[in-house]
Amino acid sequence: MLHFSIIVTFHSSTPLLTLWEVDRSVAVLRSLRKPVSRTGIEGSAELREGLNYIFNDKGNKSWAKLIQLKEALSCTDTREGASPRRTRTSQRTTKGSILRSPEDVFLHMQMACCLKDELLCSICLSIYQDPVSFGCEHYFCRKCITEHWSRQEHHVTRDCPECRRTFTDPLLSPSLKLSNIVERYSAFPLDAILNAQRNTYPCKDHEKVKLFCLSDKSLVCFFCDEPALHEQHQVTTIDEAYEEIQREMKEQLTALQDSERGHTEALQLLQRQLTETKSSAKSLRATIGEAFERLHRFLRERQKSMLEELEADTARTLTDIEHKIQRYSQQLRDVKEGIQILQEKLSETGRHEFLEGVALTSERIKGKIHETNLTYEDFPTSKYMGPLQYTIWKSLFQDICPVPAALTLDPLTAHQRLILSDDCTIVAYGNLHPQPLQDSPRRFDVEVSVLGAEGFCSGVHYWEVMVSEKTQWMIGVANETVSRKGSIQISPSRGFYCIVMHDGNQYSACTEPWTRLNVKSKLEKVGVYLDYPKGLLVFYNADDMSWLYTYREKFLIKLFPYFSPGQSHANGKNVQPLRINTVRL
Numbered sequence: 001m002l003h004f005s006i007i008v009t010f011h012s013s014t015p016l017l018t019l020w021e022v023d024r025s026v027a028v029l030r031s032l033r034k035p036v037s038r039t040g041i042e043g044s045a046e047l048r049e050g051l052n053y054i055f056n057d058k059g060n061k062s063w064a065k066l067i068q069l070k071e072a073l074s075c076t077d078t079r080e081g082a083s084p085r086r087t088r089t090s091q092r093t094t095k096g097s098i099l100r101s102p103e104d105v106f107l108h109m110q111m112a113c114c115l116k117d118e119l120l121c122s123i124c125l126s127i128y129q130d131p132v133s134f135g136c137e138h139y140f141c142r143k144c145i146t147e148h149w150s151r152q153e154h155h156v157t158r159d160c161p162e163c164r165r166t167f168t169d170p171l172l173s174p175s176l177k178l179s180n181i182v183e184r185y186s187a188f189p190l191d192a193i194l195n196a197q198r199n200t201y202p203c204k205d206h207e208k209v210k211l212f213c214l215s216d217k218s219l220v221c222f223f224c225d226e227p228a229l230h231e232q233h234q235v236t237t238i239d240e241a242y243e244e245i246q247r248e249m250k251e252q253l254t255a256l257q258d259s260e261r262g263h264t265e266a267l268q269l270l271q272r273q274l275t276e277t278k279s280s281a282k283s284l285r286a287t288i289g290e291a292f293e294r295l296h297r298f299l300r301e302r303q304k305s306m307l308e309e310l311e312a313d314t315a316r317t318l319t320d321i322e323h324k325i326q327r328y329s330q331q332l333r334d335v336k337e338g339i340q341i342l343q344e345k346l347s348e349t350g351r352h353e354f355l356e357g358v359a360l361t362s363e364r365i366k367g368k369i370h371e372t373n374l375t376y377e378d379f380p381t382s383k384y385m386g387p388l389q390y391t392i393w394k395s396l397f398q399d400i401c402p403v404p405a406a407l408t409l410d411p412l413t414a415h416q417r418l419i420l421s422d423d424c425t426i427v428a429y430g431n432l433h434p435q436p437l438q439d440s441p442r443r444f445d446v447e448v449s450v451l452g453a454e455g456f457c458s459g460v461h462y463w464e465v466m467v468s469e470k471t472q473w474m475i476g477v478a479n480e481t482v483s484r485k486g487s488i489q490i491s492p493s494r495g496f497y498c499i500v501m502h503d504g505n506q507y508s509a510c511t512e513p514w515t516r517l518n519v520k521s522k523l524e525k526v527g528v529y530l531d532y533p534k535g536l537l538v539f540y541n542a543d544d545m546s547w548l549y550t551y552r553e554k555f556l557i558k559l560f561p562y563f564s565p566g567q568s569h570a571n572g573k574n575v576q577p578l579r580i581n582t583v584r585l
Helices: 019-032 045-055 063-073 102-118 142-150 176-187 190-198 238-346 351-356 358-364 388-399
Strands: 131-133 211-213 218-220 235-237 418-420 426-429 460-466 473-479 496-502 506-509 525-531 536-541 546-552 559-564 578-581
Touching (some): 131 142, 131 176, 211 238, 235 238
Antiparallel strands (some): 211 218, 460 525, 460 578, 473 496, 473 559, 496 506
């Protein structure tokens, strides 16, 4: 900021302080509101009166005295090394130009600015358009006052928006004199003058611009700019402003360059992710299509097989029934014929005649009597009407690859406090003393952990682990070469790929740092899916097969299932074991 202390001294009739210095001092001091020291002011009474008039901020009321002061000070600059200032005559422009001299510009602009305030309609706050009055000596645009009164239709009287006097059916009288003043004012190109003066560097009609307003970010000319325009603004010299804005712009440039690099890297990453996502989606679509096509093919083949089997059973049953129908039809005819023979014999009335033909009748009815012990095979409806979906699912399940692995635990890797079931499918933490087990390089001695007995270095595998009623556990896979002695960091960099339950109800993936899992309800059974060739290890909620977490890694070492039931507590918490869920078909 600039701090001014003006010392004005005159010798005889040639002042060291010229008209330009007065204008500069007045403009800057009134803008900055800084105190002025007038010590050493000498000269005519008119000069002192003029300076007092300006410094006391009363110049806005009488521009004539200011012009008189400028006339008294009109002279060339006598400072050493300075080029002569232009005289009033030399400062005049060509004929017809509005900008006759700096004094004329100054006077016209100040008068125009003051006059403008008197030519504003108090309703629209713009220059009068067709000004009218109606008895109270206040003026308004005809359109503005008409619209104002139109909103008062329910009122009997009309009021003046300025003084609030009321009138009954007021007559709008145009003001020709005010219209002429507005027309003359509008013809004066004040905005063009101000813009032309403010936007010129150096100022073409005055002097080289020496100040800069940091608040408005604009150059300051002492003649073109009204002091009030920069009142209470931060104004500084051109050199200081140059250095300050250069520094600010360099900082902004550095920030923008950093932002450019950050955005470029982000866009490159997003482009890679876009490409990878499209590739993954394409691969997954193919995988899903193949999986369902296999299921559809299996179902179609199973449907065809069952329908063929049904047709064979139907044909066999129908043939058997038709054969029996034919046989029983023939037997029925024989029976009817025997009945007829006996009825005819019984109709004979003579005793001798009846007895004489008995032998012949007995011979005729031989072979006519057949037993009706019908035996037949029921149609095998139960074969098709039973739990059909379960039957199909069971057949489908046998065709699933991978079938849930029948895992067992390796006792030689178990920590001494872990207790394994006889079939090595259940592991629990024991609160008793450590078991007297033989030490082995394969055994965990600090971490309460155990590995599966069978490892995987190829293929696709799936197994499930029961984790219900526990408050702490860790399951996953581990490289064959992981450290088993001392305290171990469970993380992919150490060869472990696991998820963990901790703090009673929190679930995380053992990444670096841990990744919190979004689990909506407590897990009862966890499924582990390993696709060794593709480098995928996926964890599921086995109850509904909802996804939990996926590790993506290029597996190069044999992997073993990893289990840690966590430590049990004396208060009975976490005493339940981990149980490998064996699926039996």
